[in-house]
Amino acid sequence: MSVLYTLPYGRSILPDAMIKYFNLDISISGPDEKFAKIFPQKRLPTYIDVDEKTGDVYTLTETLAIIQYLMGKVGTEEAHALMGGDCLKTRCSVTRWLSIWNTDLAYSCANAVKQIKGMLPYNKKTFEAEKEAVEHIIVNVVEARLKNFTYLAGEDITIADLYAACLATFPFSFLFDKKWVSNHPVFMRWFNTVKVHPMIADVFKNFAILDAPLAPPQKKKEQKPKQEQPKKEAKAEKPAEEAEPAPEKKAKHPLEALGKSSKFVLDEWKRQYSNNDTRPVALPWFFEHYDPSEWSIWRVDYKYNDELTMTFMSNNLVGGFFNRLSGSINL
Numbered sequence: 001m002s003v004l005y006t007l008p009y010g011r012s013i014l015p016d017a018m019i020k021y022f023n024l025d026i027s028i029s030g031p032d033e034k035f036a037k038i039f040p041q042k043r044l045p046t047y048i049d050v051d052e053k054t055g056d057v058y059t060l061t062e063t064l065a066i067i068q069y070l071m072g073k074v075g076t077e078e079a080h081a082l083m084g085g086d087c088l089k090t091r092c093s094v095t096r097w098l099s100i101w102n103t104d105l106a107y108s109c110a111n112a113v114k115q116i117k118g119m120l121p122y123n124k125k126t127f128e129a130e131k132e133a134v135e136h137i138i139v140n141v142v143e144a145r146l147k148n149f150t151y152l153a154g155e156d157i158t159i160a161d162l163y164a165a166c167l168a169t170f171p172f173s174f175l176f177d178k179k180w181v182s183n184h185p186v187f188m189r190w191f192n193t194v195k196v197h198p199m200i201a202d203v204f205k206n207f208a209i210l211d212a213p214l215a216p217p218q219k220k221k222e223q224k225p226k227q228e229q230p231k232k233e234a235k236a237e238k239p240a241e242e243a244e245p246a247p248e249k250k251a252k253h254p255l256e257a258l259g260k261s262s263k264f265v266l267d268e269w270k271r272q273y274s275n276n277d278t279r280p281v282a283l284p285w286f287f288e289h290y291d292p293s294e295w296s297i298w299r300v301d302y303k304y305n306d307e308l309t310m311t312f313m314s315n316n317l318v319g320g321f322f323n324r325l326s327g328s329i330n331l
């Protein structure tokens, strides 16, 4: 049976909705082992088409190709019209809008939201630049069109509107808040018109607008020890230079109290591990130099391995773990 592999958000939303709307004989699945073997890119959505008569298998990655293929498979007049119909210019405009949303907008949103979720390190400059890029395209490209037209391509609703509205759930999940909505009546008029289309209405069943945009994680400021006000009488008794407040000392990490390790030097271990084969060279070095009076070894097992179907999920978890350990690593 044909399978569409999806995630419950982003680019997967529309292909998933299309299968349900047109009642296609395609099963919908989350990424599994088979997916990882067949699609080394490990990006979603992806599609395996099985011809029930001949047994021929055809695989597709890239959302826009999948949308085009599924619509071609449906082959009805409605599907033809949604792809832009007989007019070459409308069909090409459909592709243009699909591409703008699938690349420029989707990538800028992803690069910003990944910083909020800690999947990318937060950098104020790039974070603000990605948000500005989204705003720039929405105002100068999307709204510039929608000021004079009801839909993105041609005179009627097309698959470009449906895909764009589904992808817009992305910026609505972290950036477009109530204030943004009130400042963008043109965009909102289009969005509210498109999101009730029967193909995608279900997607918006629980749609809500944020009260405020989500903020990236803020680094906690180190609590500097409070400077004591020099006492007046003491000041009078002491010579001028002694009365100067002592230069502020950086708060110590609690583990610094342990002092530097003399026998097992972390930098040397790092070199051994990076420059040599692990089993024959690095590990024997480790056990020869490891000193349990100074260090302890921890083995950590993740409880929910079945959730680790995607490399980026495992990567996030390991990254978060190392972040929390960094105080000890820096010693």
Ligand SMILES: N[C@@H](CCC(=O)N[C@@H](CS)C(=O)NCC(=O)O)C(=O)O
Pocket (backbone or CB within 6 Å): 007, 009, 010, 011, 012, 042, 043, 044, 045, 061, 062, 063, 064, 102, 310, 311, 312
């Ligand atoms: N060029 C691909 C991009 C697909 C893509 O990046 N999908 C995202 C979800 S919207 C994904 O698979 N993310 C998982 C990951 O990055 O590992 C397309 O147009 O389909």
